[in-house]
Amino acid sequence: MEKGLLIVLSGPSGVGKGTVCAALRKRKPELIYSISATTRKPRQGEADGVNYFFKTKEEFQKMIQNNELLEWAEYVGNYYGTPIEFVKKTIDSGEDIILEIDVQGALKVKEKFPEAVYVFLVPPSIDELKNRIEGRGTETADNIKHRLSMAQEEIELLKHYDYAVVNDKIDNACSKIECIIVAEHCKRFRFIENKTKEGV
Numbered sequence: 001m002e003k004g005l006l007i008v009l010s011g012p013s014g015v016g017k018g019t020v021c022a023a024l025r026k027r028k029p030e031l032i033y034s035i036s037a038t039t040r041k042p043r044q045g046e047a048d049g050v051n052y053f054f055k056t057k058e059e060f061q062k063m064i065q066n067n068e069l070l071e072w073a074e075y076v077g078n079y080y081g082t083p084i085e086f087v088k089k090t091i092d093s094g095e096d097i098i099l100e101i102d103v104q105g106a107l108k109v110k111e112k113f114p115e116a117v118y119v120f121l122v123p124p125s126i127d128e129l130k131n132r133i134e135g136r137g138t139e140t141a142d143n144i145k146h147r148l149s150m151a152q153e154e155i156e157l158l159k160h161y162d163y164a165v166v167n168d169k170i171d172n173a174c175s176k177i178e179c180i181i182v183a184e185h186c187k188r189f190r191f192i193e194n195k196t197k198e199g200v
């Protein structure tokens with residue numbers, strides 16, 4: 001059976017990754033979303049097991065020690081990581097899964113899964129990124145400053161990605177990601193062709 005795609009979506013904080021994923025969920029309900037573990041405190045309206053698995057630092061360290069994470073990173077004073085079991089199970093069953101993670105984490109995934117699909121969500125401008133993260137109203141002024149300074153460094157790592165999608169309008173960004181998924185499935189013919197040649 002053909003394996004599912006592992007799609008890694010990154011981009012600076014506030015660019016709209018969560019918003020675009022929420023819209024994609026409605027447009028493409030068959031796509032599976034990985035739920036990350038984090039030591040960050042839940043924001044208003046966030047629920048354990050829905051937005052994140054909220055962990056203490058000790059619980060998170062245990063997950064690292066037990067090799068339960070595909071990747072993990074420290075971001076603005078908190079830990080974030082992707083539980084590996086669910087990702088493996090999903091792709092092995094032939095379903096596509098999307099990881100919404102930061103750039104450091106994405107580059108770690110790339111070391112283990114170079115064949116995954118790496119998509120960078122780009123803000124229309126730095127001013128708009130600032131407006132969005134401020135407008136969301138979830139972070140303190142200091143935290144926003146830190147996130148925006150990370151954004152400058154993260155955008156320089158765009159060259160490691162397969163695709164750049166500008167999140168100007170949510171529908172445009174979703175359409176482009178849907179096109180990428182279709183294209184990547186069509187590209188898998190190379191893999192099938194090689195297997196046929198090898199007589200597998």
Ligand SMILES: Nc1ncnc2c1ncn2[C@@H]1O[C@H](COP(=O)(O)OP(=O)(O)OP(=O)(O)O)[C@@H](O)[C@H]1O
Nearest residue numbers: 013014015016017018019132135136167168169170
């Ligand atoms: N295309 C868009 N146009 C205008 N506003 C947008 C757009 N996409 C997202 N936003 C707004 O920008 C803010 C940040 O979006 P969101 O929380 O999805 O970002 P994020 O990249 O997931 O951030 P983080 O990495 O911090 O979780 C939200 O208030 C959201 O409503």
Ligand SMILES: Nc1nc2c(ncn2[C@@H]2O[C@H](COP(=O)(O)O)[C@@H](O)[C@H]2O)c(=O)[nH]1
Nearest residue numbers: 013036072073075080081082100101102105
């Ligand atoms: N490396 C990882 N980064 C992750 C993961 N889950 C989320 N994130 C990223 O962290 C920042 C901050 O998120 P926030 O919810 O506090 O705003 C953002 O860029 C997320 O995409 C993960 O499992 N690994």
